[in-house]
Amino acid sequence: MNYRELSKLITLIETDPLMGRENLKNVSKKNSMVVGITGSPGAGKSTLVDKLIEHFRSNGKTVGVIAVDPSSPFSGGAFLGDRIRMKRHFTDDGVFIRSMASRGSLGGVNDSVFDVVEAYKAYGFDVILIETVGAGQTEVEIAYVAQTVVLVLSPGSGDEVQMLKAGIMEIADVFVVNKSDQLGADALVLSIRAMLEISERKEWMPPIIQTVATMGKGIKELAKAIEDHHNYLIKSGEMEKRRIRSEKKHAEHIMMNKIREIIDNSRGNNLEEIMEDVKKGLCE
Ligand SMILES: Nc1nc2c(ncn2[C@@H]2O[C@H](COP(=O)(O)OP(=O)(O)OP(=O)(O)O)[C@@H](O)[C@H]2O)c(=O)[nH]1
Ligand SMILES: [Mg+2]
Incomplete structure (x- = not known):
């Protein structure tokens, strides 16, 4: 399969899911690392994805990205933004980026995402990154698609309470405090830590990684946290x-x-x- 065929297959999945799935049957698939990058609008998810692509590529890994465009009114411009932020990778053979609408009929994650991930695995990407806006209750669905959920927060946004309510905090395997160049980042780390201490997590304690995505700071640490979680999942049987x-x-x-x-x-x-x-x- 080449990129053109992959593109066609994704379009088929979106327009005729039955046929799309039929095409994916009995096709061998890679054991890709599937990572969800979620968080409030503007927290820096796309910038992080862009930097993660760079990191994984420099380690020789191929990366497939699914950018789920929020249909939320706050972030109408996100689609264009995502495109521009990741555009520099468009000419890289080892990177494939596809945007899709979040118009999932059941809310949250678009149904097609499940099948598109399968298509990416069939293509054989080493890493699959899925960017979704995790502002509401339904977005916890990303936890069903991704093996590792990275929750991106930024100081001063005051989203933590909202996210706690929506149960998004509970599905996070790795916390990122992005925009750590801004005031309030340390306080945010402390409040996440306090929240984690009273939660009932046992085997895997989610790490809190501080990043400045725009400057590429903390990206190596984030990639390592993602890989650590991946290894934990395998070893524990999870x-x-x-x-x-x-x-x-x-x-x-x-x-x-x-x-x-x-x-x-x-x-x-x-x-x-x-x-x-x-x-x-x-x-x-
Ligand atoms: N100061 C600072 N700004 C950042 C950082 N990371 C991202 N930004 C800026 O924050 C804005 C939003 O970044 P995006 O990466 O588009 O955020 P997003 O979470 O993908 O946004 P949506 O997809 O619209 O939800 C952009 O102007 C970025 O340049 C950071 O670490 N520090
Ligand atoms: Mg974005």
Whole structure:
């Protein structure tokens, strides 16, 4: 498969998921490292992704990026921003970047992300980075797609409370305090640490990495934290558990979409008739 074919396959996945999945069946796939980079709008996710690409490339690894464009009103310009920030990698053969809308019908992560990750694995990328905005409840879904979730926070944004509420803090495997050149970074580290101390984590204690993404500071440390977590997942057997959890979520997405489609197209005009259509439709 070359990049053009990969591009086509992704478009197929987005327009006709059934066919897309059919194309991915029985194709050998790489055991890629799948990393979710999430965090509030403007925290510096794209800048970090850009620097991580550079880091992994310099170690000879190929990198596939999925930038999930937020449909949130605060970050309307993000799409263009992402493009510009990562553009310098567009001419690199070992890097593939694809943006996709976050218009997932179930909210949060677009359903197609699951299949696009499979397409990336089939292509054989060593590392897959998925950037999503993690501002709301539904974004915790990234934890089902990625093996390692990196939560990016920045000082002064006051997002921590919001994220705590949404349960995003709990899904983070690695914390990043980006914009550490700005006032309040140390305080933010302390408050994350305090939060972690009272949480019920056992085997893996998420590290807190301070970065200045714009200057490339802390990137090596971040990459190491991601790799450490990856190794932990393998050694502890947690990787296999996460794989199964992800497959279940994927199946849930597929079935929910199918049910929704059947209901939308149902000609039934009462609950029983509609339910009958659902039952029939699911058996087809
Ligand atoms: N001072 C400072 N600015 C930074 C740092 N990292 C990123 N920025 C700036 O913060 C702004 C947002 O950066 P992005 O990388 O686009 O952030 P993002 O999280 O991807 O944003 P969205 O995709 O819109 O949610 C840009 O103007 C960056 O130059 C940092 O470490 N320090
Ligand atoms: Mg971005």
